[in-house]
Amino acid sequence: MTPSKSQPTSDIPIKIVKKYSNIFAELLCVSINESFESKSFPDFLKLADITPVYKKKGSKNDKGNFRPVSILPVISKIYERVIHDQITSYFDNILSDRQFGYRKGLGTQTPLLVMTEIWKKATDEKKKFAALLIDLSKAFDCISHELLIAKLGAYGLEKNALDLIVSYLSNRKQRTKIGNDFSSWHDIKEGVPQGSILGPLLFNIYMRDMFYFLLDKNVLNYADDTTPFVTGDSWEQVGDELSTGAAIIFEWLTNNQMKGNAEKSELIANNTSKEIFITIQNEKIFNSNSGKILGLTFDNTLTFEPHINNICKKASQKISALARVVPFMSLSKKKNLMNAFFCSQFKYCSLVWMFHVRKLEKKINHLHERCLRIVYSDQLSTFEQLLEKDNAIKFHYRNL
Numbered sequence: 001m002t003p004s005k006s007q008p009t010s011d012i013p014i015k016i017v018k019k020y021s022n023i024f025a026e027l028l029c030v031s032i033n034e035s036f037e038s039k040s041f042p043d044f045l046k047l048a049d050i051t052p053v054y055k056k057k058g059s060k061n062d063k064g065n066f067r068p069v070s071i072l073p074v075i076s077k078i079y080e081r082v083i084h085d086q087i088t089s090y091f092d093n094i095l096s097d098r099q100f101g102y103r104k105g106l107g108t109q110t111p112l113l114v115m116t117e118i119w120k121k122a123t124d125e126k127k128k129f130a131a132l133l134i135d136l137s138k139a140f141d142c143i144s145h146e147l148l149i150a151k152l153g154a155y156g157l158e159k160n161a162l163d164l165i166v167s168y169l170s171n172r173k174q175r176t177k178i179g180n181d182f183s184s185w186h187d188i189k190e191g192v193p194q195g196s197i198l199g200p201l202l203f204n205i206y207m208r209d210m211f212y213f214l215l216d217k218n219v220l221n222y223a224d225d226t227t228p229f230v231t232g233d234s235w236e237q238v239g240d241e242l243s244t245g246a247a248i249i250f251e252w253l254t255n256n257q258m259k260g261n262a263e264k265s266e267l268i269a270n271n272t273s274k275e276i277f278i279t280i281q282n283e284k285i286f287n288s289n290s291g292k293i294l295g296l297t298f299d300n301t302l303t304f305e306p307h308i309n310n311i312c313k314k315a316s317q318k319i320s321a322l323a324r325v326v327p328f329m330s331l332s333k334k335k336n337l338m339n340a341f342f343c344s345q346f347k348y349c350s351l352v353w354m355f356h357v358r359k360l361e362k363k364i365n366h367l368h369e370r371c372l373r374i375v376y377s378d379q380l381s382t383f384e385q386l387l388e389k390d391n392a393i394k395f396h397y398r399n400l
Contacts, residue, residue: 014074028075032082039163045076048174048195049182070174070195080197083164087157087201094155095204096211101223102200108294109349111220115229115293116352118218119302122231123270128238131229131298132246132278133291135264136253139224140203141191144257145169148192148206155205168198210252217245222294235276238269243278250280266291270300296349304353308360315345315367323374334375335390342371346395354399361396368395 017024035041052066059065095103100111115131122129148169153162172188192199192206200223207221219228228245232238253260262283268291269276277286290299290306297307318341326334346364365383372386373379387393 012074017074028078032079035079036164039160039167041079041164041168043171045073045079046168046172046193047185048072048172048188048193049177050174051177068194070193071177072193072195077197080168083168084197084201087161087198090157091155091201091205095208096221098211098219099204099207099221101221101225102204108222108296109351111222111227112294112296112349112352115220115227116302118229118231119270123302127231127233128235128270129229129231130235130238130242130267130269130276130287131227131291131293132242132280132285133266133268133293134226134228134246134249135261135266136224136226137259137261138191139258140194140199142258143191143203143206145190147256148202151206151209155208165202169193206256210249210256213248213252214245217241217248219245219249225294227293235269235274239276239278242267243280246278246280268298268300270302294349296352304356305360307353308356308364311345311348312363312367315342315371318342318345319367319371319374322371326374326377331375338371338375342367343395350395350399354396364395 031042049071051069051071052063053069054060055065055067057065098111100106100108119129119131145166149162149166152165157165169192172193173185174188175185176183192202203223210226211219211221214228217228218230219226221227226249228242228249230238230241230245232241250260250262260281262280262285265280265285267276267278267285267287268289269287275286277284279285287300290297292298297304297310299306322334322337322342325337329337369383369386372383372390372392376386376389378386378389381389
């Protein structure tokens with residue numbers, strides 16, 4: 001548990017739990033064991049405060065442009081962690097090797113690297129490549145409790161464990177918090193609890209059987225992001241195979257009470273001037289020059305120029321903000337701020353986009369040099385001298 005994490009205002013502060021962990025540990029051990037024996041998850045740990053957070057796009061008057069952030073009692077996370085660790089050890093060998101989300105040792109960079117390398121190989125062999133970026137509507141909120149329990153039973157969980165999960169999912173309530181005001185409590189009838197420890201694992205288990213229908217298909221999944229992709233000798237072959245795989249996924253989603261948005265899905269194909277499309281749910285999806293997968297913008301020639309230009313723009317804005325506050329800070333704080341707000345812009349999935357043209361490397365180095373000059377108030381040293389002063393290296397060398 002991290003002390004800086006948000007928690008309900010009426011909850012026991014995390015700092016207190018950590019400080020007096022020797023006392024809490026004994027009490028919680030007894031309580032958790034009693035919960036397991038009675039196959040019942042305490043109701044007071046199922047109450048969630050929902051804070052709407054603006055997505056920074058669209059009108060603030062549209063509730064669809066706000067992301068609900070769920071805050072659960074801190075003690076519930078301890079209960080859930082014990083259950084989570086036991087279920088994870090059982091399901092580690094059951095989950096598909098194409099499911100990358102919420103799994104130890106895996107992150108967004110891993111599936112993106114897998115797809116990128118296949119794409120590069122197809123390009124080298126003069127083959128065609130296409131990927132479909134499937135959009136899901138509120139995937140975590142659409143999980144059917146009855147179907148989830150049936151799947152857990154089918155994978156071999158015993159009745160005692162199933163009864164505990166049923167109790168965990170039942171009688172959940174949430175209310176919306178805006179400022180110091182709260183709405184009335186509302187029952188949660190479906191979906192996995194957001195902001196919970198168990199929610200992401202249960203979501204992965206719910207999605208697992210989809211991959212039994214896609215054994216001969218290339219598809220990557222990270223949480224609710226599912227991307228089938230195809231390589232082939234002709235656009236006709238690629239289109240047919242991608243349409244078949246997408247049709248299987250959309251049928252599975254419908255049968256499992258989830259909704260895929262064909263109209264919001266995107267098709268991206270490698271370097272082609274030819275307009276191609278696939279048809280899903282009577283919706284024609286045409287290829288585009290770029291698309292965002294797991295927060296990284298792919299262009300159809302794999303130069304990653306749009307992505308790098310975008311992060312350079314964000315980094316430049318951070319430098320401007322940094323320049324306004326550094327005169328009032330110590331050197332150590334300035335360095336911490338630089339690492340947190342500037343250098344971090346170039347860390348996300350860097351192994352995927354790092355092999356770019358020299359022009360983009362110069363652009364990144366120019367920003368790095370500009371930032372170092374502001375932090376060290378040094379306008380005379382060379383870029384290499386500034387790097388030495390900061391005990392740092394160029395971002396490209398760091399990635400290598």
